[in-house]
Amino acid sequence: MDNNGGGSSGNEQYTSGDAKQNGKRTCHRHTPQQIQRLEAYFKECPHPDERQRNQLCRELKLEPDQIKFWFQNKRTQSKTQEDRSTNVLLRGENETLQSDNEAMLDALKSVLCPACGGPPFGREERGHNLQKLRFENARLKDHRDRISNFVDQHKPNEPTVEDSLAYVPSLDRISYGINGGNMYEPSSSYGPPNFQIIQPRPLAETDMSLLSEIAASAVEELKRLFLAEEQFWVKSCIDETYVIDTESYERFSHAVKHFSSTTAHVESSKAVTVVHVEAINLIQMFLDPEKWKELFPTIVNKANTIHVLGSGLPIRGNCNVLQVMWEQLHILSPLVPAREFMVVRCCQEIEKGIWIIADVSHRANFDFGNAACYKRPSGCLIQALPDAHSKVMWIEHVEVDHKLDTHKIYRDLLSGGSGYGAKRWIVTLERMCERMALSSIQTLPPSDRSEVITTGEARRSVMKLGERMVKNFNEMLTMSGKIDFPQQSKNGVRVSIRMNIEAGQPPGIVVSASSSLAIPLTPLQVFAFLQNLDTRQQWDILSYGTVVNEIARIVTGSSETNCVTILRVHPTHEENNDKMVVQDSCKDDMLMLQDCYMDALGGMIVYAPMDMATMHFAVSGEVDPSHIPILPSGFVISSDGRRSTVEDGGTLLTVAFQILVSGKANRSREVNEKSVDTVSALISSTIQRIKGLLNCPEC
Numbered sequence: 001m002d003n004n005g006g007g008s009s010g011n012e013q014y015t016s017g018d019a020k021q022n023g024k025r026t027c028h029r030h031t032p033q034q035i036q037r038l039e040a041y042f043k044e045c046p047h048p049d050e051r052q053r054n055q056l057c058r059e060l061k062l063e064p065d066q067i068k069f070w071f072q073n074k075r076t077q078s079k080t081q082e083d084r085s086t087n088v089l090l091r092g093e094n095e096t097l098q099s100d101n102e103a104m105l106d107a108l109k110s111v112l113c114p115a116c117g118g119p120p121f122g123r124e125e126r127g128h129n130l131q132k133l134r135f136e137n138a139r140l141k142d143h144r145d146r147i148s149n150f151v152d153q154h155k156p157n158e159p160t161v162e163d164s165l166a167y168v169p170s171l172d173r174i175s176y177g178i179n180g181g182n183m184y185e186p187s188s189s190y191g192p193p194n195f196q197i198i199q200p201r202p203l204a205e206t207d208m209s210l211l212s213e214i215a216a217s218a219v220e221e222l223k224r225l226f227l228a229e230e231q232f233w234v235k236s237c238i239d240e241t242y243v244i245d246t247e248s249y250e251r252f253s254h255a256v257k258h259f260s261s262t263t264a265h266v267e268s269s270k271a272v273t274v275v276h277v278e279a280i281n282l283i284q285m286f287l288d289p290e291k292w293k294e295l296f297p298t299i300v301n302k303a304n305t306i307h308v309l310g311s312g313l314p315i316r317g318n319c320n321v322l323q324v325m326w327e328q329l330h331i332l333s334p335l336v337p338a339r340e341f342m343v344v345r346c347c348q349e350i351e352k353g354i355w356i357i358a359d360v361s362h363r364a365n366f367d368f369g370n371a372a373c374y375k376r377p378s379g380c381l382i383q384a385l386p387d388a389h390s391k392v393m394w395i396e397h398v399e400v401d402h403k404l405d406t407h408k409i410y411r412d413l414l415s416g417g418s419g420y421g422a423k424r425w426i427v428t429l430e431r432m433c434e435r436m437a438l439s440s441i442q443t444l445p446p447s448d449r450s451e452v453i454t455t456g457e458a459r460r461s462v463m464k465l466g467e468r469m470v471k472n473f474n475e476m477l478t479m480s481g482k483i484d485f486p487q488q489s490k491n492g493v494r495v496s497i498r499m500n501i502e503a504g505q506p507p508g509i510v511v512s513a514s515s516s517l518a519i520p521l522t523p524l525q526v527f528a529f530l531q532n533l534d535t536r537q538q539w540d541i542l543s544y545g546t547v548v549n550e551i552a553r554i555v556t557g558s559s560e561t562n563c564v565t566i567l568r569v570h571p572t573h574e575e576n577n578d579k580m581v582v583q584d585s586c587k588d589d590m591l592m593l594q595d596c597y598m599d600a601l602g603g604m605i606v607y608a609p610m611d612m613a614t615m616h617f618a619v620s621g622e623v624d625p626s627h628i629p630i631l632p633s634g635f636v637i638s639s640d641g642r643r644s645t646v647e648d649g650g651t652l653l654t655v656a657f658q659i660l661v662s663g664k665a666n667r668s669r670e671v672n673e674k675s676v677d678t679v680s681a682l683i684s685s686t687i688q689r690i691k692g693l694l695n696c697p698e699c
Contacts, residue, residue, distance in 0.1 A: 030070070034060045038067075042074055043246060044236060045415060046265075079262050086260050208309055211362060215322050215346035218360040218377035221253060223350060225270075225395055226381045233270065241423070244268035244397060258374040259401045266376075267400060267414075269421035272393045275433040279355065279384035282392070283347060286357050286380075287321055296428050297471045298604065299420075301338065301478060303327040321347040324362070329420060332602075332636050333516045333654040334479040334494045335407035339373045339400070339420065353384040374399040392429065394422040409518050409652060413641030418601050427599045434557040439463050450552035452566065458619045459554055465618050465625040466556075466564040466595035466606075468504060473606045473632040476512050476658060492517070493680045506629045506660050511675060513683045514656040519696050523637045526651045527561065527603050529694060530635055531596065539689040541682055542592065542609055543569045552619075561598035566591060566615065567607075591615045593630070598637075602651075606634035633657040655690075657683050 030038070037060060045052065053067045060067075225232055225244070232249055233242045246266070257264070275282070285291040289303040307324040325345050330338040343359040350356055358379040376397040383391040398420065406414055413419050438445070442456045453459050479496045496512040519526060529535065533548045540548075552566035569590040593615070594607040608630045610618070618628055636654040659679055691697055 028066070030062075030066075034062065038070055038074075042071065044243070046071065046075055046078070049412070075262070082260060082262060211309060211324065211344050212322060214360055214362055215344045215358065218344070218358040218379075219346055219348050219350070219356050221377040222356050222358050222379055222381070222395065224252065225377075225397075226356070226393055241418075241421070242270050258399050261401060264399060264401045266398070267419070267421065268395075268397045269423065270393065270395045271422040271426040272391070273426045273430055274385065274389055274391050275430060276389055276437055277433050278388045279353070279382050279390040282382055282390050283355055283357065287323070287345070287347060289325060289327075292327075293471070294467070295432050296425065297432075297467065298474050299329055299331060299424065299428055301328045301330050301475050306342075320349075321345075325359075328478075330474070330478045331420065331424065332413075332477070332638050332652070333407075333410065334477055334514050334656075335516050335654075336410050336414070336419075337372075337406060338478050339398075341373060341375050343375055345379075355382045356380070357382065372401045392426070394425050396420065396422045396425065407516070409516065409640075413638065413652065415641070418639065418641060424601055427601055431557055431562065431597060431599050434562070435463070435467075438556055445555065447555040448553060449550075450554070450566075452615075452619050453552050453554065461620070461625055462552075462566070462593070462618055463554060463556065463564055465593060465628060465630065466554075468625060469593065469608055469630055469632045470595050470604065470606050472502075472505065472630070473604075473634055473656070473658075476632075477514065477636070477654070477656060479512065479514060493683055495676050495680065497676075500660070504626050504629060506631055509661050510631065510658055511661055511679045512656065512658050513676075513679045514654060515683055515687060516652060516654040517687065517691075518640060519651045519653055519691075519694065521651055521694060521696065522649065523602050523639050523651045524598070526653060526694070527596075527598050527605070527637050529690075530605050530637075531561075533567070535693060538693060539686055541686060542590070543567075546571055556595075557597065559598060561596065561603065563596060565594045565596075566619075567594055568592075593618065602636070602638035604634065604636050606632045608632040631658045631660055653690075655683055655687055657686075 038056070041048070041056065048056070048067075048071060053064060053071075056062070056067050057064055232244055234245045235241070236243045285295050289305050292303050293300045304326050305323055306326055309322040309324070323345050324342070326340070326342050328338055328340050330336070341359075341361055344362050346356075346358045348356055348358075356379065358377055359375055360377045361373075361375040376399065378395055378397045380395070381393040383393075385391055410419075418424060439460055441459075444450075444453070444456060444459060448459070453462060476496075479494050492515050494514045496514075498510050498512070500507055500510045533550060536548050537543050537546050547570045549568050549570065550565050551568050554564040556562045556564060569592065591610045591612065592607050593610060594605065596605040597603055610630070614628060618625065633656060636656075638652045638654075640650040640652050657679065659682075661675055
């Protein structure tokens with residue numbers, strides 16, 4: 001066995017040339033430098049792809065088979081060692097349980113009846129009581145069934161949630177979010193919204209003390225990680241981002257791994273930025289779950305405060321706020337699993353004008369079943385700067401079990417620091433702080449161009465509607481109501497059906513369809529193509545064969561790629577010379593609201609159609625934007641994780657449509673599948689047109 005722990009199975013390779021032909025095998029031992037490099041790479045990426053293996057071949061001057069077999073042997077060896085350690089732990093637990101069992105059996109022999117002080121029940125008495133409990137249980141079940149049947153016979157003839165999701169009405173009429181009836185018609189009351197409800201339990205004094213200790217420990221750990229950077233942080237050999245050095249971290253933290261499977265891994269990353277928001281205001285937004293979601297709409301889908309344990313006063317000097325929060329995080333595509341955390345969040349001022357907000361997972365005493373992610377002490381350090389600026393340093397440190405299966409095209413992205421890592425939080429914070437600053441302007445800035453938006457109030461109303469559109473689109477991407485349609489899965493299309501009851505969305509049955517693909521162009525090239533109005537009519541089903549003009553543009557960031565626009569779709573007619581000409585009348589014109597952005601990791605283009613009356617309410621500012629019904633569709637554009645910026649590397653593109661299906665109710669499975677096939681065909685044809693226009697037919 002090699003002294004470095006690699007083992008002979010991993011560090012000795014056999015050549016397969018003439019020696020094999022002569023019936024002999026030649027042993028080749030790797031040098032200590034090669035082994036050290038391979039071990040370091042294995043810690044970050046135990047399953048390198050062909051490109052990464054070739055890179056190691058060139059760097060270490062080894063053959064591809066040697067690299068391949070070394071990683072295979074190392075994975076086998078690691079699994080064996082983990083299994084051995086697990087067996088030792090399980091054996092110890094088994095011995096402890098046996099001892100406890102024997103102690104309880106001895107105690108039962110001398111237990112007394114609490115009612116009379118006599119000897120305990122014998123076996124016959126216990127059996128008799130158990131039989132009585134069984135009879136009582138059967139009686140209660142029968143009583144419940146009779147009540148349920150009575151309710152079913154006397155309830156109104158309205159479909160339940162289960163009935164609604166069992167079919168999709170005929171596609172006699174398909175609406176892309178345009179409600180032909182009353183714009184303020186109340187939403188359907190069929191069933192609850194589709195999200196996990198966390199039931200808070202009363203906390204005992206011991207629970208509060210334990211949570212306080214956990215939070216205090218997390219703050220102390222983050223202090224060391226933030227303030228002693230050279231000691232704990234190393235540059236990743238995969239994407240050159242900074243990650244925590246495992247050995248240094250374990251020496252001071254004594255961290256316990258929460259997942260023992262070979263599919264589990266640890267993600268760590270850090271990033272820093274300066275934003276034009278006062279530190280106190282930023283902290284208040286971080287501690288308010290609603291503002292937390294608004295600040296990170298493309299990451300945080302849902303968030304709730306379960307308990308507030310510390311000060312409920314406004315944030316000020318020496319604050320020490322402690323709360324228990326549940327949050328669901330999701331990015332990019334339905335092919336990327338959502339992550340759920342129950343965390344203790346603590347805010348503490350560690351020096352004058354410097355705060356730490358720490359998150360650490362804790363599941364005790366809560367009804368929370370998602371055990372696939374665990375957040376080690378993570379969070380941010382916020383430092384107040386002059387002129388209402390704040391410096392924000394961010395650390396993400398998470399254990400993830402790969403039984404949350406991620407599609408292979410997103411694995412490179414998630415294995416680096418640009419998946420759920422600190423950089424994504426930082427670039428989103430930068431973009432949203434810029435947007436907040438521009439939305440607070442009372443007058444129309446010179447960067448805006450508009451024929452229809454004439455006041456600052458109208459501008460803010462349209463920006464708010466765009467924010468809600470992006471938030472709704474991102475929530476839809478989790479596809480939590482997914483229903484399996486095997487034929488569509490083979491075509492690479494994910495389908496979800498829901499009975500819509502959300503406020504601000506058209507009521508009825510909504511079919512969502514999504515597909516993701518890799519494109520060998522940079523994200524900036526793909527974004528520019530999708531933004532081009534001259535070619536939009538060639539791929540967009542809403543404007544196919546028409547002329548699209550921009551009638552309003554609201555800039556939402558320092559880059560011209562970040563904006564909210566209003567588009568007008570003009571129908572055309574064909575003249576005798578086969579030329580398409582725009583119709584004179586504008587009564588048949590359709591409008592679209594579009595919100596888009598591009599940052600250091602990718603971008604998003606989200607849009608929804610509106611009729612003239614609805615758009616009038618949006619731009620007038622007379623109506624709360626949350627009351628305007630809207631059903632967005634769009635694109636998520638991301639780098640593929642093989643390069644560090646969006647200026648190089650390939651693109652991962654997600655296309656997602658939401659379609660309101662209405663018409664005569666028909667519960668047959670044929671209509672159900674026909675409806676899904678129609679929606680799937682729309683998204684498939686859109687993808688094929690885009691690939692053709694980008695000259696990427698094979699991607």
